[in-house]
Amino acid sequence: MRGLWVALALLLATALPGVAQTRDGRNAAVLVADRVALEGDTRLVAEGNVEAIYRETRLKAARIVYDRSEDRLILDGPIMLIEGETTIILADSGALDADMRNGLLRGARMIMDKRVQLAANRIDRVGGRYTQLYKVAATSCRVCNSATPPIWEIRARRAVHDQQEKQFYFDNAQLRVLDVPILWLPRLRLPDATVERATGFLMPSLSSNSQLGAGVRVPYFIRIGNHRDLTITPFLAANSRTLELRYRQAFRNGDLEINGAFSNDELVADNRAYLFASGAFDLARGFKLQFDIEAVTDKAYLVDYDYSEKDRLDSTLALTRSRRDEYISAGITTYQTLRDGEVNAQIPTIIGDAMYERRYFPGRIGGELRMAYAVYGHRRYSDLDILGRDVARAEADLSWRRGWTLPKGLRLQFEGGVAVDTVRTWQDSTADSSKTQATPRAGLTLRWPLLRQAASGATVVLEPLVMIGWAGGSNSNLPNDESTRVEFDEGNLLSLSRFPAADRRERGLSAAYGFNWARFDPSGGQASLTMGHIVRDETQPDFTRTSGLDGLNSNLLLAGQYRTAGGIALTARTLFDTSFDLTKTEARAAWITPDLGLGASYFWLTEDLAEARPDPVSEWAFDGSYRISRHWTGTANWRYDVSNNRTAEAGLGLQYRNECVEVDLSLSRRFTSSTIVDPSTDLGITVGLRGFSAQGFDNSYTRTCRN
Structure with a gap:
């Protein structure tokens, strides 16, 4: 050999x-x-x-x-x-x-990236760069026999594949669907299957909206360079003329994306537009710059065109740096409200804040020492008393914490510190115009983690816990703009102050107790449960009823999670008052398998005038998807307003997908209405030809040929 x-x-x-x-x-x-x-x-x-x-x-x-x-x-x-x-x-x-590199092949067939195949009478190879195909038929559909035409194909007198530019050029091309010609083009250019980005038209989509009428979107993608592109999408409907834009650019140290649209329709008299832009960049010395811009001409535009469900737009510029023992941040944010009945001039429209935090590990006393400094301010455009209140605040905080392991596995944690706040207020005759106050605090937490191995091999952990805390000072006559909504959950059960911002602090003596329980099965399933309760020696008037923290005794907190290896997941959190009546509850259940996805959510809030909620709020939401067969997938969603006994939203979707085509059908209805939006129905259809792009490829959708 x-x-x-x-x-x-x-x-x-x-x-x-x-x-x-x-x-x-x-x-x-x-x-x-x-x-x-x-x-x-x-x-x-x-x-x-x-x-x-x-x-x-x-x-x-x-x-x-x-x-x-x-x-x-x-x-x-x-x-x-x-x-x-x-x-x-x-x-x-x-x-x-x-x-x-040069020559000809007869009775040839060309296969690109195992997806696109081109059959031709003859193939010429020229200069190692060009491949010319004569009397060609191109498709990405599985062809099992000559008697059955593919779902779609392109037939042309000649096709040229430029290996360097990775482009196909077709002369005298026909697009056929089930062998029926539906489109003729004298020239057609398509990227080959290896190209990720190429200038040209993308697949159009059809839609019908009860307010805008029937319409079509025809996106055109422009590859400006290796790191930039622009997508221009005219949207022509019976009652609207819209131009949608998307610009993207990648830099060495970050990226930028801009989305927007400009419309002239019959819903309002004036022209309408929106602009969303976002970017993130890595700067020198570990700093990160992030920004986003959100703006719209009227409150209903985003909802009418289904661009976004946000009811408050925020534009932010932030500079941050995170290190192991240091954190720096500074930013400015502006808000634009889209809520019905809310006046933009009477909400904090411009907000600025900055923070510096540093931690040390002193060798003599042990533990961790933290120092933090922060400034904050917001401005309302209104000149009205109280409704136009402006606030500025400065804060300095020094804290020390240390933990010890005691006999029998007990864990003892101590935290102590003092915070000094200076607040200045304008345009509020009911509040102090200037105030400086100090808040000393101390807390002691005891945990006892207990571990047990079950006979089934599961690991069970039970951890009783208790905390005693104290905070000095008094609540001055200062406005509450930042801490109007407080959540009592397992994350802040052992906190010395559960207000989300420093314009409010808990005062007096308090005790928190409860337990954590968890179980971990060898099969991958796990479950957890947290119970907690708080008692204190004085009430905290700034806690609302719905927060579950008002009064001398808090609500009873119960929170749990359950997850199986088979894809079932349950999450729930609820608060009970002293009469064991529900104050607040939320739950989410989901079942995820390769072919099935089901989800259900429920939440309930009692009425609370302090949170601008005169009536209870209760809502169910369901969503799901099911792969009916190899190529068909159905989706559905439904949102039901229990308090008002009516459906808020509903939608159905059906998708057909194989190796060469993807068809999406959707039907949705929004039932809610207000002074700025009306109920509407949307019907959409999108057809995509797969193969001539570098999009993801899932072999599970590929058809097979029967013998």
Whole structure:
């Protein structure tokens, strides 16, 4: 065998001087065959499982004849020409030059990235860059026999594949659906399956809205460079003329994205527009710059066109740096309200804040020492008393904490510190115009984690816990703008102050107690439960009823999670008052499998005038998807307002998807109405041809051929 390989190598080196092996071996040619023979002085004949390899090209054929006088290869099929990892050409017969860069193949079929196939009477290879196909039919659909046409195909007099630009150019092209011509184009350009971004039209989509009427979107993608692109989408409807834009750019140290639209419709008299922009950049010395801009011309525009469900827009510029023992942040935010009945001039419209926090680990006393400084301010545009209140605040905080492990596994944690706040108020005759106050605090927490191994192999953890805390000072006559909504949950059960901002602090002596329980099964399932309760020596008037923290005794907190290896997940949190009546509850259940996804959510809030809620709020929400068959998937969602006994939203969707086409049908209805939006119904259809792009490919949707 070794002698045969040496003989083949010598024959190749003498017969193919144009591709002889270089010194470093990178351009070496290799020929393997069952039989190799010389015919005269100029012809080398290889037969039987012939395979020739040159650079990134691999050629397989039943028989190859190399004619040295013409410096070409004569091929007998079946022929397979493999170029790199993406292109395969199959043919019946043909002829190529010695380095397989030029020539022709007859009865050929070209396969790109295992997705797109192009059948042609003849394929010409020119200069190693261009592949020309004559009388070509191109599709990404699975073709099982000649009697059954593909779902779609492109037929053309000629197609040229530019390997360098990775583009297909079709002359006199027809788009056929089930062999029925539906579109003719004298010229057509498409990217091959390896291209991620190429200038051209994207697939259009049809929609029908009860307010805007029937319409069509035709997006056009512009590749500005390797790191920038622009998508322009005209949206033409019966009652609207809209131009949608999206610009993206990637930088060495970050990225930028801008989305917007401009509309002229029959819903309002004036032109309408919106702009959303966001960016994030890494700066020197570990700093990060982030910003987002959100603006709209009227309150109903985003909802009418289904651009966003946000009812308050925020534009932010922030500079941050996070290190192991240091945190720095500074930012400014502006708000634009879209809520019905809310006046933008009477909410904090401009908000600025900055913070510096540093921690140390003193060797003599142990533990962790933290120092924090912060400034905050907000401004309302209104000049009215109280409704136009402006506030500025400065804060300095020093704290020390340390933990100890006691006998029997008890964990003891101490926290102590003092905070100094200076607050200045304008345009509020009911509040102090200026106030400085100090708040000393101390807390002691005791935990006792208990571990048990069950007979089933599951690990069970039970952790009783108790905390005693104290905070000095008094609640001055200062406005409450930042801490109007307080959540009592397992995350702040052991906190010394449960207000979300420093404009309010808890005072007096308090005690919190409860337990954490968790179970971890070897199969991957797990469950957890937290119970907590708080008692104190004085009431906190700034806690609302719904917060569960008003009065000397808090509500009873119960929170739990349950998850199985089979995809079932349950999460719930609820608050009970002293009469064991529900104050607040929320729950979410989900079941996720490869073919099924179901979810249900429920929340309930009691009435609370302090939170601008005169009536209880109760709502159910359901969502789901089911893969009906290999190619069909159905989706549904439903939101029901229990308090008002009516449906708020509902929607249905149906998707068909295989290896070459994707069709999305959707129907949705919004039932709610207000002074700025009306109920509406949306019907949408999107058809996408798959294959001529670098989009993700899922083989589970590929059709199979029956014998």
